[in-house]
Amino acid sequence: MTRDLGIAVVEITNIETYDTTLRDGEQGLGITLSLEDKLRIVECLDHFGIDIIEGGYPTSNPKDIEFFKRVAQLPLTHARIAAFGSTCHKGSLARNDAGLQALIESGAPVITLVGKAHASQVQHALRTSLEENLRMITDSISFCVQEGREVIFDAEHFFDGYDADPEYALEVVRAAQEAGASRVCLCETNGGQLPASVSAVTTAVHKAFPDLMLGIHCHNDSGCAVANTLDAVGAGARQVQGTINGYGERAGNADLLNVIANLQLKMGYNCVPDLSQLSDVAHFVAESCNVTLPAQTPYTGKAAFAHKGGLHASAQARLEGAYEHVDPALVGNTSSWVVSELSGRASLVRKAESFGLSIEHDEALCQRILDDIKQREAEGYAYEVADGSLYLLMLRHLGKLKSHFTLESFRVIVDDREDTGSWAKDATSEATIKIRVGDVRTVATGEGTGPVEALDTALRMAIGESYPQVAAMELVDFKVRILDENVGTGAVTRVIITTSDGEGNWGTVGVSENIIEASWNALVDSIEYGLHRIGV
Numbered sequence: 001m002t003r004d005l006g007i008a009v010v011e012i013t014n015i016e017t018y019d020t021t022l023r024d025g026e027q028g029l030g031i032t033l034s035l036e037d038k039l040r041i042v043e044c045l046d047h048f049g050i051d052i053i054e055g056g057y058p059t060s061n062p063k064d065i066e067f068f069k070r071v072a073q074l075p076l077t078h079a080r081i082a083a084f085g086s087t088c089h090k091g092s093l094a095r096n097d098a099g100l101q102a103l104i105e106s107g108a109p110v111i112t113l114v115g116k117a118h119a120s121q122v123q124h125a126l127r128t129s130l131e132e133n134l135r136m137i138t139d140s141i142s143f144c145v146q147e148g149r150e151v152i153f154d155a156e157h158f159f160d161g162y163d164a165d166p167e168y169a170l171e172v173v174r175a176a177q178e179a180g181a182s183r184v185c186l187c188e189t190n191g192g193q194l195p196a197s198v199s200a201v202t203t204a205v206h207k208a209f210p211d212l213m214l215g216i217h218c219h220n221d222s223g224c225a226v227a228n229t230l231d232a233v234g235a236g237a238r239q240v241q242g243t244i245n246g247y248g249e250r251a252g253n254a255d256l257l258n259v260i261a262n263l264q265l266k267m268g269y270n271c272v273p274d275l276s277q278l279s280d281v282a283h284f285v286a287e288s289c290n291v292t293l294p295a296q297t298p299y300t301g302k303a304a305f306a307h308k309g310g311l312h313a314s315a316q317a318r319l320e321g322a323y324e325h326v327d328p329a330l331v332g333n334t335s336s337w338v339v340s341e342l343s344g345r346a347s348l349v350r351k352a353e354s355f356g357l358s359i360e361h362d363e364a365l366c367q368r369i370l371d372d373i374k375q376r377e378a379e380g381y382a383y384e385v386a387d388g389s390l391y392l393l394m395l396r397h398l399g400k401l402k403s404h405f406t407l408e409s410f411r412v413i414v415d416d417r418e419d420t421g422s423w424a425k426d427a428t429s430e431a432t433i434k435i436r437v438g439d440v441r442t443v444a445t446g447e448g449t450g451p452v453e454a455l456d457t458a459l460r461m462a463i464g465e466s467y468p469q470v471a472a473m474e475l476v477d478f479k480v481r482i483l484d485e486n487v488g489t490g491a492v493t494r495v496i497i498t499t500s501d502g503e504g505n506w507g508t509v510g511v512s513e514n515i516i517e518a519s520w521n522a523l524v525d526s527i528e529y530g531l532h533r534i535g536v
C-alpha cells in the first residue's frame with residue numbers, strides 16, 4: 001500500500017496478521033469459549049481486518065468440527081480461516097492420515113501444519129530419525145497443497161532448535177518451502193528467548209531463504225513475546241501470529257493487538273485499515289472469554305492512558321501528550337482521568353467532561369465535589385473503577401440527580417437446611433424488599449444462591465414494571481475487599497460491582513461495616529447509573 005505524505009509517495013510494507021486466539025488463546029487459564037463465542041470473535045476480527053483466523057483442530061472435538069461448518073457460512077469480508085493440525089505420523093503416508101483427512105474435510109482454505117524443527121526433539125520426543133521427520137513434513141504439505149489448500153508450516157521449537165543445530169533447523173525450513181508451504185512460521189514455542197537472539201536467528205533464516213515469506217509465533221514466558229515479534233519483523237518476518245490480549249497457556253502468547261499497534265504506530269508498517277477499533281476488539285474478546293481485561297494492558301486497558309498523580313494530571317491537562325506515548329484516540333482508547341484523593345481540580349474537570357458534565361466555571365462547586373470525594377475515600381470508597389458511582393455523585397452536587405426509586409426496607413435470610421456436617425453446603429438466600437417508585441409501593445421477594453443475588457433479583461422484580469430497561473442490565477463482576485486501614489470504625493467492606501447492558505460496562509461502589517449493606521449500595525448505584533446512562 002502507499003500513503004501520500006505530501007512530499008513523496010512512501011511505500012508502506014504490509015504485515016500479514018494471523019490470530020490464534022481460538023486455539024492457542026483458549027489454552028489460557030480460565031478461558032473457555034462456546035461455539036457462538038468463537039463465531040462472534042471471528043466476525044469481530046474479520047471486521048477489524050485480521051488476515052487469517054485460526055479456528056482450531058477440526059479433529060479434537062465435535063464443537064470444533066461444527067465450528068468449521070458454521071464459520072464457512074459466515075459472510076466474512078476479509079479474513080481467511082485456517083484449520084490447525086500436525087504433520088502425518090512417522091512411518092505412515094500423509095494420504096492415509098486421519099488427522100490430515102479431517103483438515104481437508106474441514107473445508108478451511110488455509111491449513112496450518114505444525115512440525116518439529118528441533119533435532120533432539122525429533123529424536124527423543126518424536127523418537128524418529130531426522131530424515132523421517134523431513135519426509136513427514138514434505139509428504140504432509142504436498143498432500144494438502146495437492147488438495148488445493150494454502151499451507152502454512154509452523155516450525156515448532158524453531159529458535160531453540162536453531163541454537164542446538166542450525167543446519168537441521170534450516171533443512172526443515174527448506175523441506176517446507178520445497179513442498180509448497182506459502183509461509184514458514186518460526187515458532188518460539190517455549191517462550192524463553194530474548195529479542196536479540198530472535199532477531200539474529202530470523203535474520204539468518206531470511207538471508208538463507210530470501211524469497212520465502214516468514215512468520216513469527218512467540219510465547220511470553222520471558223515477558224518478551226511482543227518485543228520478540230517486533231524484532232522478528234525488523235529482521236524480515238512478514239506474518240505475525242498472536243492472540244487477542246495475549247491469552248494463551250502458561251504466560252500467554254504475544255498480544256496481537258499490542259504487536260499491531262507497535263508495528264503500525266511506531267515502526268511504519270501496515271496491518272489493519274482502522275487501528276481505532278483496537279480497544280473495542282480487546283474488550284469484546286475479553287468479554288467473550290468472560291474475563292476482565294487487566295486495566296494496565298498497554299494501549300487497550302482502562303488505565304493505559306489514566307493519570308492519577310496530581311502533578312502528572314495537571315501537566316497532561318496543560319500539554320496534551322505530556323505523559324502519553326501516543327494519542328489514545330488512535331487506538332480507540334481515551335485519556336481517563338482517574339479521580340482519587342491524589343488528584344486535583346484538573347482531573348476532576350476532565351473527568352466531568354468525559355461524562356458530558358461541565359463544572360469548570362464553578363470553582364466552589366469543584367471544591368465541594370473534591371471535598372466530598374476526599375471524605376468518602378477516607379471512609380473506604382474508591383472511584384478509580386467506579387465511574388458509575390462517581391457520575392451519580394457529581395449529578396447529586398449539580399442538583400441533577402433523579403432517584404428512580406426509594407428503599408423502605410429490606411430483609412435477607414440465608415438458609416442452610418441440610419445436615420452436611422460442620423461445614424455448610426448449598427445454602428440458599430431469600431431477600432424481601434419494600435420499594436417505592438413514585439407513589440407506588442411494591443413488596444418483592446427474590447431468591448438467589450447468595451444474599452446479593454437474592455437482593456438483585458428482588459430489586460429487579462420490584463422496579464421491573466416501571467423500568468423494563470433493567471432487564472438488559474447484568475451484573476458481570478462482584479468484588480469484595482475488607483479494609484482494615486479505617487481504624488476507629490472497625491473493618492469496613494468495600495464492594496465493587498461491574499454491570500453490563502450489552503453496550504458498555506460500568507463500575508459502582510458501596511462501603512459499609514456490613515457486607516450486605518455495602519453490596520446493596522453498590523447495587524442501587526449500578527441500577528441508577530444504568531438508567532441515567534440511557535436517559536431514563
Ligand SMILES: [Zn+2]
Nearest residue numbers: 024189217219
Ligand atoms: Zn503457540
